[in-house]
Amino acid sequence: MPDPASQPDPAPAARPAAAARLLAPCRRLLVLAGAGLSADAGVPTFRGAGGLWQTHNVEELASPAAFARNPELVWEWYRERRLTVAMSEPHAGQRAVALLKEHFPGGEVLVATTNEDDLLERAGVVPVIHLHGSLFDTICADGCGWARRDSEDNSLSMRPCPQCGALTRPGSVWFGEALPPGLLDAIRAFDADGCLMVGSSCIVQPVSAIPSDMAVARLPVVEVNLEETPFTGLATCSLRGTAKDVMPPLVDLLTSSTVRDQKRRIT
Numbered sequence: 026m027p028d029p030a031s032q033p034d035p036a037p038a039a040r041p042a043a044a045a046r047l048l049a050p051c052r053r054l055l056v057l058a059g060a061g062l063s064a065d066a067g068v069p070t071f072r073g074a075g076g077l078w079q080t081h082n083v084e085e086l087a088s089p090a091a092f093a094r095n096p097e098l099v100w101e102w103y104r105e106r107r108l109t110v111a112m113s114e115p116h117a118g119q120r121a122v123a124l125l126k127e128h129f130p131g132g133e134v135l136v137a138t139t140n141e142d143d144l145l146e147r148a149g150v151v152p153v154i155h156l157h158g159s160l161f162d163t164i165c166a167d168g169c170g171w172a173r174r175d176s177e178d179n180s181l182s183m184r185p186c187p188q189c190g191a192l193t194r195p196g197s198v199w200f201g202e203a204l205p206p207g208l209l210d211a212i213r214a215f216d217a218d219g220c221l222m223v224g225s226s227c228i229v230q231p232v233s234a235i236p237s238d239m240a241v242a243r244l245p246v247v248e249v250n251l252e253e254t255p256f257t258g259l260a261t262c263s264l265r266g267t268a269k270d271v272m273p274p275l276v277d278l279l280t281s282s283t284v285r286d287q288k289r290r291i292t
């Protein structure tokens with residue numbers, strides 16, 4: 026009989042205990058979080074409903090050409106998104122990621138996300154690699170190097186670059202733009218021996234090559250997603266459900282021994 030833990034299991038009925046058995050021996054665990062993780066907190070995904078999302082294609086709003094055509098429209102969309110995120114709170118799935126990072130026994134956890142919100146940081150995850158930039162960064166549109174965090178009142182979006190006088194723009198990575206330098210290298214240098222993909226169904230190249238390569242190398246890749254994704258066939262184990270529902274029991278299984286040890290030392 027083949028060992029069931031080492032066989033690909035694309036079936037939607039896998040349980041957290043099966044995923045925990047796969048990930049527990051890892052020493053360098055990579056968590057890749059996508060839109061599904063933020064959607065649980067009420068942050069609309071690119072396909073979600075509401076506001077400017079309903080009347081414009083994302084490609085019409087999140088590209089250098091869109092900004093050149095109508096900077097004020099693009100800024101309006103970003104102010105709307107910043108406001109939505111500012112009014113959202115981290116949920117149990119995001120707090121579970123923080124718990125995992127802090128208490129994963131005998132190993133390290135690196136968290137990277139394509140999400141641009143700050144909910145993981147607010148849940149206690151530090152640092153977070155933001156592959157697509159941060160929603161709250163404002164940068165010089167002419168690339169003079171000026172950049173500021175703009176989470177207070179969006180005031181920087183109304184003013185020209187204080188360094189060179191050009192327009193300012195959101196610091197996100199837009200369609201047609203390269204990822205910020207060094208981020209993929211940092212993930213590859215981490216040399217993960219296991220991957221947990223949370224709500225990242227539409228993860229795109231070049232990031233998608235990382236879990237694919239790991240699966241091909243027969244390293245455990247666990248997927249948490251509400252639906253089947255292009256990765257389901259490659260994943261060692263797929264857990265069906267929202268991050269909010271699936272992550273707490275999974276992280277509890279992975280960290281309870283650490284928490285027990287700490288309690289024992291305190292008492």
Ligand SMILES: [Zn+2]
Binds near residue numbers: 187191
């Ligand atoms: Zn400038």
